[in-house]
Amino acid sequence: MENQTKRSSGIGSTRALQIYVYVTAILVLIILYSSFQRTDSGTLSDEIYLRQNTVEMSGN
Amino acid sequence: MEKQTKRFIGVDSVPRTNIARQRRQPWLESILAVLIVFGAWLYGFLNTRSPIEPLITNVLPGTQRVEADGEIFTAYNKDNQLLGYAAAADATGYGGPIFLLVGVDLQGEIAGVQVIEQRETPGFYSLLSDRQFIQGFLGQNADQPFVLGQDVDSISGATLSAGAVAQAIHNAAQKIKTGALESTAPAIRFGLPEIALLAMFAGSLTIPRLKNRRSRNILYWGLLLTSIVIIGFMLNQPLTLANFASFLAGYWPTWQDHLYWFLMLVGVVGLAILQGRNIYCYSICPFGAVQECFGQLSAATPYLPRGIYRQLRWVPRWLAVLALALGLAFRQPGAASFEPFGTLFSFSAGFFPWMLLVFVLFASLIILRPFCYYLCPVGAILDFILFIRNQVKKIWKTKQNAPAE
Numbered sequence: 001m002e003n004q005t006k007r008s009s010g011i012g013s014t015r016a017l018q019i020y021v022y023v024t025a026i027l028v029l030i031i032l033y034s035s036f037q038r039t040d041s042g043t044l045s046d047e048i049y050l051r052q053n054t055v056e057m058s059g060n
Numbered sequence: 061m062e063k064q065t066k067r068f069i070g071v072d073s074v075p076r077t078n079i080a081r082q083r084r085q086p087w088l089e090s091i092l093a094v095l096i097v098f099g100a101w102l103y104g105f106l107n108t109r110s111p112i113e114p115l116i117t118n119v120l121p122g123t124q125r126v127e128a129d130g131e132i133f134t135a136y137n138k139d140n141q142l143l144g145y146a147a148a149a150d151a152t153g154y155g156g157p158i159f160l161l162v163g164v165d166l167q168g169e170i171a172g173v174q175v176i177e178q179r180e181t182p183g184f185y186s187l188l189s190d191r192q193f194i195q196g197f198l199g200q201n202a203d204q205p206f207v208l209g210q211d212v213d214s215i216s217g218a219t220l221s222a223g224a225v226a227q228a229i230h231n232a233a234q235k236i237k238t239g240a241l242e243s244t245a246p247a248i249r250f251g252l253p254e255i256a257l258l259a260m261f262a263g264s265l266t267i268p269r270l271k272n273r274r275s276r277n278i279l280y281w282g283l284l285l286t287s288i289v290i291i292g293f294m295l296n297q298p299l300t301l302a303n304f305a306s307f308l309a310g311y312w313p314t315w316q317d318h319l320y321w322f323l324m325l326v327g328v329v330g331l332a333i334l335q336g337r338n339i340y341c342y343s344i345c346p347f348g349a350v351q352e353c354f355g356q357l358s359a360a361t362p363y364l365p366r367g368i369y370r371q372l373r374w375v376p377r378w379l380a381v382l383a384l385a386l387g388l389a390f391r392q393p394g395a396a397s398f399e400p401f402g403t404l405f406s407f408s409a410g411f412f413p414w415m416l417l418v419f420v421l422f423a424s425l426i427i428l429r430p431f432c433y434y435l436c437p438v439g440a441i442l443d444f445i446l447f448i449r450n451q452v453k454k455i456w457k458t459k460q461n462a463p464a465e
Binding site for chain 2: 013014017018020021022023024025027028029030031032034035036047048049050051052
């Protein structure tokens with residue numbers, strides 16, 4: 001009886017470990033997806049910084 | 061007799077195929093992993109950068125005509141009057157390079173900057189954007205060396221990224237000024253981070269040589285706490301997957317002012333090859349140290365159930381392969397780094413990295429170092445390097461011991 005309880009608690013904890021690892025792995029996949037989605041723009045043409053009086057100086 | 065024969069067959073024939081399969085499996089999986097990573101590297105390599113010339117008008121408004129002379133672009137307006145010069149340059153930050161186009165007007169002042177590509181770790185790069193770091197360069201004389209902390213203010217928590225931007229702007233300005241293709245080499249920086257890292261390597265190598273258990277424990281915990289304070293919270297520069305991805309992508313920073321980067325990568329891998337063991341994860345990694353401290357609070361022990369452990373060990377290995385392949389294919393080493401190190405040591409991340417960190421730290425109270433055993437890509441890569449090292453050594457020894465014909 002005692003052995004059976006130990007075995008079932010052992011199975012329970014390995015199952016819990018499996019669930020934990022798979023859940024965290026899914027979290028990692030989400031993190032990877034959002035990281036690459038955020039920076040997967042190649043040329044970031046909207047990131048242009050200009051001195052404020054540049055346009056007047058160019059005469060246009 | 062019959063029983064004996066059965067037992068003989070059972071012992072000799074079935075396990076032999078199992079053993080052969082077990083021996084073959086790591087090799088097959090290693091070859092597959094290498095092929096995936098190499099394929100991703102090739103894909104990234106073949107994706108070339110966009111041409112620079114059409115972008116000149118973005119940093120020198122009013123440009124109608126551009127003349128290219130090597131890496132220097134001369135801009136003219138619609139009346140064919142000279143407007144200024146532009147050049148592109150890059151510098152490597154923490155997770156990857158930042159590639160900038162810089163426009164300089166006829167007064168020698170920086171008129172515009174465009175971020176053409178950046179592969180920096182998103183968390184660090186967003187700090188630069190939030191603090192409007194690049195805007196601070198506009199209108200400044202391009203002749204300046206742009207030394208962080210002297211000519212430009214540093215950004216705490218993103219020093220390497222800020223340094224990379226300053227270096228890239230300086231490099232581009234130097235190209236324009238001198239017409240030289242190569243920029244001047246920066247001064248060699250050797251300070252507390254490098255000294256601390258070398259001292260930690262020395263300490264880690266000393267631990268197994270100490271005979272007294274108490275001394276071993278004191279040194280071990282000394283290393284862990286130093287690692288948390290210096291490599292973790294002060295520098296926020298632990299070894300990450302981004303380091304390996306940057307190295308493989310060829311995004312190597314200048315060694316003179318990034319000695320720490322080279323010492324960390326070459327030191328950890330070199331010592332693993334020379335010593336045949338992974339000293340980094342055991343006593344130098346600050347995140348491992350934090351998990352160890354959490355484990356001490358509840359007297360947690362490692363939980364490695366037979367069978368399941370072998371199965372779950374493939375999770376970090378394939379996550380590492382996937383992240384490395386993505387980092388190389390899209391040439392974004394920084395984005396490949398999914399470890400929660402930065403979240404903990406810089407307190408800046410999105411919802412999911414925070415969630416991962418909470419999951420890991422909570423589990424650290426129940427089992428010892430759960431991230432190290434079941435998720436860490438750095439440990440998986442170092443395991444792979446050790447596997448290759450041991451196999452090469454084994455083949456070498458077999459050849460040495462083989463009788464001469």
